[in-house]
Amino acid sequence: MNQSQQLHMTVYASLFAALTAAGAYLAIPMGPVPIVLQNLFVLLTGLLLGSRWGLASIGIYLLAGAIGLPVFAGGTGGIARIFGPTGGYLLSYLPAVYILGIIAEKGQKTGKPFVFDLIAMICACLIVYGIGVPWLKLMTGMDWAKAFSAGMLPFLPGDGLKIAAAVPIVKTLRPVISGKFLPADTADEYY
Template sequence: MNLSNQLRMTVYASLFAALIAVGSYISVAIGPVPIVLQNLFVMLSALLLGSRWGLASVAVYLLAGACGLPVFAGGAGGIGRFAGPTGGYLISYLPAVYIIGLITEKANGRVLFDIVAMICGVVIVYALGVTWLKIVTGMGFGEALIGGMLPFLLGDVLKIAAAVAIAKALRPVIQTSEAASYAEAEAEA
């Protein structure tokens, strides 16, 4: 990867870290786990940037929150959020974005694979998030599922549909800029 393309991808990853933070401000509190848009941007970062750069964008977002910046749901920040009821969901974004990115990298932009990848990502988020919610709150497993997963399923279906449409529209732009970067590097050589 040439320097120009690496810089471009760094900018994209930074942009997605900021979008994930903005998505956390769009929240509806319905219990210990709020409805937020940040997971839409997590999925989009994986679809558009791939496994490594998507992972970088989520890592920057989580690091910013751990350092105390108010980037988590409700304008919260601090490392203590990882020990709270939503900590499992936050940490789950790392493996989820990586797996979504890996699957979509192999799929070459095919919509069905994007959908499957995001479903896999959502399963990872709920597996880690609900488990952590159960541990931290002392809820039974059924209660944790009802409080930490069921209210969000319809929203996740809508987020997946939106992510597919947005990725379809933005992939040509990102791929065109990557192709232009490669052409510039070849012209300089």
């Protein structure tokens, strides 16, 4: 990767960190875990930037929040949020975006990005819940049924919508970010 490409990817990583922060401001309080749009930007980060740059972007986002910038849900920040009831969800973004990026990269190499992207987004959601729900249970003392009903079940329909929204966004932006502009007549073949 030459210096120009590296600069472009650094800008994209910063942009997606900022978009993830902006998505956290769109929060609907629902008990201990709010509904947020930041998950959509985490999905887009992994799909569009890949594993390494996606990890860097989400790392920047979490670091900004940990040092106190108001980038977490509801315009909050600070290390206490990472160790609070929703901290597992925040920390889960790192492995989720990395695995998401790996699967998406594999899809690009096989020529079947749509199928791999769907699998990647489902895996990312499972990672977020797989870390977030037990963390929520541990930090709040809830039983498992309550943790699942408060930390996962109400969010599944929204995650389905976010995955559906990510598909056309990725179809449009991936050729731009990767630097491969597809002719209009082959754009549909891309997905």
